[in-house]
Amino acid sequence: MGTCPAITWVNTAVLAWPGGSLFICLASALAGGDPLSMQLRATDFQAAYRACRPFRLPHHSGSLLRGALGRALRRVACHAASLTASPPCAADCAEPRRCTYTRLFDPLPPEPSPHPFVRGQTRAPQPLLPLFPPPGARHLAPHDSLPFKIRLRLLGPTHPGDTDVLFTALEAFDVIPLGREGVCLRLESAAQIGPRAHRIGLDPPPSSTVHRVRITFDTPAWLERGDSLAVDLDFRFLFRSIYRRLTVLAALYGTPEPDDDARFQRLDALAAQVRTGATSLRRAGWKRRSTRRGTHEMQGLLGEISFDGPLTAFVPILRLAEAIHIGKATSFGLGRITVDAHGAPAPGGAA
Incomplete structure (x- = not known):
């Protein structure tokens, strides 16, 4: 397992590529900045x-x-x-x-x-x-x-x-x-x-503090609260959904890191500080027909949503979500997103 270099003042991310595997370090400024370090290929x-x-x-x-x-x-x-x-x-x-x-x-x-x-x-x-x-x-x-x-x-x-x-x-x-x-x-x-x-989904780390992201749902994203489509999205709910999917995929097809579940708690607390901005999300519904199992209802959200707040630490996992999709029924092509991150100059010119 690789290691992340020391974090200075800002949430950041460092990417290494050992032995053909994706090594993700999501560094949080909370409680010493312990990174997530699960791997995918x-x-x-x-x-x-x-x-x-x-x-x-x-x-x-x-x-x-x-x-x-x-x-x-x-x-x-x-x-x-x-x-x-x-x-x-x-x-x-x-x-x-x-x-x-x-x-x-x-x-x-x-x-x-x-x-x-x-x-x-x-x-x-x-x-x-x-x-x-x-x-x-x-x-x-x-x-x-x-x-x-x-x-x-x-x-x-x-x-x-x-x-x-x-x-x-x-x-x-x-x-x-x-x-x-x-x-x-x-x-x-x-x-x-x-x-x-x-390597999937991770660009070089942002060189500035990211205070806003705009997420476009290119194909319907089927995200549920309970048994219903989650129409009113907040960032903490979205982050938890992405983290759960990424964790499952890493456990099944990559290399999970047991300590990531504890590190998640610090990022989850930070996610609660992110506010929902402008949104144009709309519900899409349709039926699919299966020769083996009959007709099934399908649904998801299309459009755009923006979030504002301390988002730098979340950029790498959002980039990875672009590559692995989000929500249910991803095997039907659902849940493909595009992330646009907006930054501001770092204090003192720090990277």
Whole structure:
């Protein structure tokens, strides 16, 4: 485990990159400035497609595209089918602890549980994070000037054969019918973007005190209080939600740091001092249809929200949230955000 250099006067963040892992130091000016130090890695893939005939993507296309991706992955990565040359499992996986499809797309929590946040869960967040288009109907045609692109982010280490499985699944889109029209997407190109286990989400630390951030919800963010959509967001609630997701992902697919739970308490107290500013958040609701489980209600928040206050210590974790998404149903492309941080000159020119 790496260490953070000494903190002088200001909340800051220091990034190292040991052995291909993401080493995050979130330094707080509270109680000596103990940093968070959990680790994550990721590998990105991108595929470009042409529609085999004119086709209109729905306004919220994540459900449709995720369904196609799941069927393609099941087709090429079902463990039972690979052993018996039989069709892939039609329902629940017959070999969930050994199946590449289940591990990437519908994982079970490991045993024993790696963190209290994971304990008691029947399903774990999938490591395969799709970066689907933001809401908005889009028309696809075979002769479009630009291809239609899908990007995938695989969190954690890659297992032997994962890259081949993902490329084969992306190619299989041309035999997976989309929507009621049964349109196919023909693969034009597919590639790994950047190195394996690359750094995700953290820019160099801010060289000035950050007193305002504006967060844009590019795809609907499904954040809940109790069983209801959290419409009136405050920063402390948002920070807790991001921290919980990051902790779970680090426990499952990265390297958690046991002391971070205690360090969280100091950042949580600081988060309570941040005020909510201008907001244009609005609720979005729609239905997704599943051939296996029927119709389901989907929801989330779109728009922008600003926060004001002592935000420097939170910039690194907000940047990481840009890369891992926030809230529920991230496997459908939900919860993608963009963070704009505003600073002021540091006292005495300190960095």
